[in-house]
Amino acid sequence: MYNNSYSVSRIAITGLWLLLVLLVSTASADSYARMTERKAMVEEIEADVRDTSRYIGRKELDPRVIQAMQDVPRHEFVSDRYDDDAYLNMPLPIGHGQTISQPYIVALMTDLIGAQSSDRILEIGTGSGYQAAILAELAAEVYSIEIVEPLAVLAKERLERLHYKNIQVRFGDGYHGWPEQAPFDAIVVTAAASHIPPPLVQQLKPGGRMIIPVGSRFMVQQLTLLEKDLQGNVSTRQMLPVRFVPLTSNNK
Amino acid sequence: MIGKGRLPLFSIALLSASALATELYLVRLFAIIQWHHAAYMVISLALLGYGVSGTMLALARQQALARFGFYYPVLILLFALTLPLCLWLAQRLDFNTELLLWQAGAWLGMVGVYLLLALPFLFAAAAIGLALDAATTRVAQLYAADLGGAGLGALCLVVLLTVLPISDIPAALVTLSLLAAAIALLELGQPIRLAIPVIAALIIGVWLLPEGLNRPQVSEFKPLSEILRIKGAQQIDERSGPLGLLTLVENKEVPLRHAPGLSLHTPRIPGQQMALFEDASGMSAIIKIEKNQPLEWLKWMPSALPYYLSRPHRVLIVGAGGGMEALQALEMTDAIVDVVEPNDHRLELLRPEYDDPESNRRLHYHHAEVREFLQRSTIAYDLIVFGPGGAGGGASGMQALDTQYTQTIEAYREYLDHLTLTGRVAITSWLQLPPRGMLKHIATAIEVLKGNGSIEASNNLMVIRSLQTATLLFGTGSFSEGEINALMTFSKSRGFDISWYPGMVASQSNRYNRLPQPWLYEGVSRLLGEQDDDYIDAYKFDIRPVTDDRPYFSHFFRWSLLGEILSNRGKGGMSLVEGGYLLLLVTLIQAVVAGILLILFPLGLRRRQTGISSKSLVSAAGYFLCLGLAFLLIEIAFIERLTLLLGHPLYSVAVALVGFLVFAGIGSAFTRPLVSYLGIRHLLWLSTALIITAATFHLIAGGWMLQTVRGMPEEVRIPVVLLLIAPLALPMGIPFPLGLSWLAQSAPAFTPWAWGLNGFASVVSAVLAILIALHWGFSTVIFVAVVLYLVSALLLPNAIRNHQP
Secondary structure: OHHHHHHHHHHHHHHHHHHHHHHHHHHHHHHHHHHHHHHHHHHHHHHHHHHOHHHHOOOOOOHHHHHHHHHOOHHHHOOHHHHHHOOOOOOEEEEOOEEEOOHHHHHHHHHHHOOOOOOEEEEEOOOOOHHHHHHHHHOOEEEEEEOOHHHHHHHHHHHHHOOOOOEEEEEOOHHHOOHHHOOEEEEEEOOOOOOOOHHHHHOEEEEEEEEEEEOOHHHOOEEEEEEEOOOOOEEEEEEOOOOOOOOOOOOO | OOOOOOOOHHHHHHHHHHHHHHHHHHHHHHHHHOOHHHHHHHHHHHOHHHHHHHHHHHHOHHHHHHOHHHHHHHHHHHHHHHHHHHHHHHHHOOOOHHHHOOOOOHHHHHHHHHHHHHHHHHHHHHHHHHHHHHOHHHHHHHHHHHHHHHHHHHHHHHHHHHHOOHHHHHHHHHHHHHHHHHHHHHHOOOOOOOHHHHHHHHHHHHHHOOHHHHOOOOOOOOHHHHHHOOOOEEEEEEEEEOOEEEEEEEEOOOOEOOOOOOOOOOOOOOOOEEEEEEOOEEEEEEEOOOOOOOOHHHHHOHHHHHHHHOOOOEEEEEOOOOOHHHHHHHHHOOOEEEEEEOOHHHHHHHHHHHOOHHHHHHEEEEEOOHHHHHHHOOOOEEEEEEOHHHHOOOOOOOOOOOOOHHHOHHHHHHHHHOEEEEEEEEEEEEOOOOOOHHHHHHHHHHHHHHHOOOOOHHHHEEEEEOOOEEEEEEOOOOOOHHHHHHHHHHHHHHOOEEEEOOOOOHHHOOOOEEOOOOHHHHHHHHHHOOOHHHHHHHOOOOOOOOEOOEOOOOOOOOHHHHHHHHHOOOOOOHHHOOHHHHHHHHHHHHHHHHHHHHHHHHHHHOHHHHOOOHHHHHHHHHHHHHHHHHHHHHHHHHHHHHHHHHOOHHHHHHHHHHHHHHHHHHHHHOHHHHHHHHOHHHHHHHHHHHHHHHHHHHHHHHHHHHHHHHOOOHHHHHHHHHHHHHHHHHHHOOHHHHHHHHHHHHOHHHHHHHHHHHHHHHHHHHHHHHHHHHHHOHHHHHHHHHHHHHHHHHHHHHHHHHOOO
16 A cells, blocks of 8 residues: 555655756747747748848848847737747738738847947837837847837736846827936837928937838838937938848949 | 519619719729728629629529519518618628738728628529529520619719718618619519508618618728828818719818928928829828918929929819819919819819909819819910829829829820920929839820830930929920029039939939939930830839830839739738739739639539530530620720719719610610520620621721810710720620520520529629720720630530430
C-alpha cells in the first residue's frame, strides 16, 4: 500500500516535472522561433536599406536601431489573426482601420531622427505602440499621442505589460503636440497629414529632427525629414521609401 | 414551350429593367463602400451569372422547357429573394481591394463577394434565357422586350437615386422584381390565388425591414470610416443622389484641420473645419467662418500665389470642393467669384456656410459642369482656378479608370479662350514622387501653348511646389517683371520652391523642400524643348497629355514598370504603380478564365448535345461571341463620350443605355417581319452594313457632332443625342435575334449556349472597352466593334452553310 502510493506520487512528481520541462522547452522553442523570424526580418530590412541607399543617403542603419528591431517582439503588437505574419516585412491591419507600419519604414524613420540615449522624443500616432517601443530602446523618454481612443488604451496596456517604463501614452489630438513636455529632441509622426502642424515645428528643439510620412498607409510613398538648425531655421527633405519604387529605369 | 401562347413580354421587360438597375446600383454601392474600380471587378463577375445561366439552362433544357410555366416565374422569384440577401451578405464579408494588392488571403473575401453577387444575376439571366428559348420563332419580340426593359431600367435607377435615399434602393429593386414575378404568373395563366398575396406580403415586408439593414457598409479603410472613429466626430448631414453620396462630418473635440501644402511659416493655424466626403472618400474641408477664427492662413497656401501676382476682377472656381478656393478668392480680392459645380447637393451643403451679405453679393454658384458652363458663358475671366479636388491625378493611382474631361488638351484650349488678355489658369494638385499628375498638367499646358503659334510657352508658365502640392499658372499673356518679383517674395517668405518662371536657372530650384531630384524643373525645361516627345516617352510614368477621345488623365501606368511591380509583389509596392489599371487587367483575366471554365469548357464537352454539327459549332459560337463583344464595346464607348455632352457619367449611362437598348429593342421587334421578307442572310448583311455606315459616320463626324450638340440648350440635347444614337442602335438589335431565330428552326438545343456565350462576351467586353480606350481612345473601341460586326456577318452564313441537321 505504502509502496504503491509512494510510486504513484513519484510518478506524479516525475510527470509534473516532465510537463514543466515540456512547457519551458515549448516556450523557449517558441521564443527561439520568434527570434529566428526577427533575425530574418532584420536581414531583410538591411537588404532593403542597401537597395535603397541612393535615396535614403545611407548604406546601413545605426547598429543600435538594428539591435532594437532585433529585440522588440513585433508579434506582441499585432492581433492573433496576424500572428503568423508578424515578422513579414509588410504593414498589417491592427483594427480601427489602422495599420502597424512596415518594419523597414519603422527602422528607417527611427534611424533618420538619429535618436540618442538622452533624447526626449515625441511620437504622433501611437497605433499599436510598436514604433514607440523601438524608440524607447534608444532614447531616454518617449511621449506618444494617439487620436483613436481604443487604440490608445490598448497600446498603453500593451506597453505596460511589456515593461516599457519610459513611454507615456496619451489619447488626444496630435496636431497640438504635447506642450507640457516640450521641447523635444526629435518628433516622429506616423500618420500622414495634409500639412506639417506648425505647433509641432515649434515644439522641436533647435538642432532637432522631425520625420513624417507623406501618403496613405498602404502606399507610403515618401518620408519627409524636417530639420531645425541651431538658429531655428527649418528645412525639409523628401526621400522615397524606395522599397516601393527603386527608380531603376534609365535616366530618371 | 410557350408555343402559340402569350409571350411574357411585360414580365421580361420588368425583370430586365430590374436586373440592369441592380447592376448600376452595384456600381454606385461599391464606389461608396469600396472604391470605384472595385465596382468594375464585382460587376464583371456578377454579370458572369448571365454567362453561366446559359450553361445551366443547356444542362437542364428539356426539363425546364417542359415546365416553363413553373420555372420561369420561380426563377424571377429567386432573383427577387436572393438579391437583398446576397447584397446584405456581400457587404459583410471581409473584403478590401487595397489589401488585394499585397495579401493573398484577401482574395478569399473577393471570391465570396463574386459568388454572392453572381447568384441573383444567375437566376435573372436563367429566366430570360429560358424565355428566349421557349419563344422559339417569336424570339425577336421577346428579345425586344428584354432590351427595351433594360433600357428603361437604366432610367429607372437614375430616378430612384434622385428620389430615394441609397439605403431604400434595394427595397425598390426587389419590389420591381417581385412585380415581374407576379406579372409572369398572370401572363402565363398560372394559378395566382395563393401566389399574389404572398408576393404582396413580400413587397410590404421588404419595405418594413429596419433601415440600418440596407445602409451601405463602408469599408473601415475609407477616409469617412477613419474620421468617424475619432472621438467627438459626428455625422451631421447626408445627401444621397445620382451624383454621389455626400456626408458632412463635424468634430468639436478634435477639430479637422485640412490645409494641403500649408507653409511651415504660417503665423496662424487653420481654425475649425467640417469634413465633406463624397462616396465616403474624396474629402474636402468646409471652413467654419467665425469671428475668432481669422482666415490669415489662407494667404499661406500655395494656391494663394495668383492673388499675389495680380488683382483679378472675375474669378472662376472649378468644382466647389469644400469652398476653400472660393473663400480664398473672396478673402484676397474684391473680385466677383463664380463657382461651377455639377453636384447640386454639394452646393446645398455649402451655401449656408457662406451666407452673408458680402458673399451673397460677390459669390455666384452655378450648377453645371465647367466645360458645359463655359460653352454657354461669354464672360472673360482673369483667373480660372482648379483646387486639388478638381485637378485630378490623385495620390493613390486608384482613379486611373475615371474619365476626366476637364483635364484634356481640348479642355485647356477652351479655358484659354475664356481668359482675359492677362488672365491665368491656376491648377493646384497633390504632388506624388516621382511626379506624375502635375507633370501631365504641365505637359498639357505646354502642348496647348505651343499649339498657339504666337506664344513663347516658356514665358507663360509658372510652377511652385510646397511639401505636398504643386501649383501651375499659365495663360496666353507672358509674365511681367513685376509678377516674377512678386513670385520670388511670395515663395521665399513661405518656403515654397519655385520649379519654373520665365528665365529661371537650375540652381534656383530645390532649395527649401529638397527632393532627391528637381523633377518638376527638369520636366518643364525638357517639355519646353524640341525633344519633348522623347522626354515623355522615356519618363517612368505615362505623362502624355490626354484628349477628349482618351480622357483618362489619372492613368500613369507604363508596362516598363511591370518588372518592378513583380519584384515588389506582396510588399505593398504594387499599389503605388497604378493599382486601378492592374486591377482592371486582373478583372479581364479572371473574367476570361471563369468564362472558359464555366461556359466554353462545358460547351466543348457537350458539343454533341447542342444539336449543331461540329463544323458549324465554331462559327455559331464565334457569331454570338462577336455580337456580345461588339454590342457592349459600342455601348460603353458612347456612355463615356456622352459624359462630356451631358455633364456627368451617370446621366450619360442612363441616356446611352436607354438609347441603345430601346432602339435596339425596336430593331429586334422588326426582325421577324424583315426575315420573312428578306431572308436571314440578306437581313444580316443589311443590318451589318447599316451598323458599319452609322458607326463610321460617328467616327468621322463624332467630334463635330459633339461640338454642335454642346452648343444646344439643355432640354434639346437629350432628344438630339437619342436621335443620333437611333440609326446605329436600330440595326444593332437585329443580328442577335436573327441568330436565335435560325437556331430555333435548325438547332434549338444550342439556344441556351448562344445566350451564355453572349453573356460571357458582354463580361469581357465591359472590361476590354475601358482597356482599349485607356490606350488608344474611344474611336478605336468603336472601330474594333465595327470589325467584330463584320466578322460576325461572315460567321453566321458559314454556320448555316456547314450545318447538317
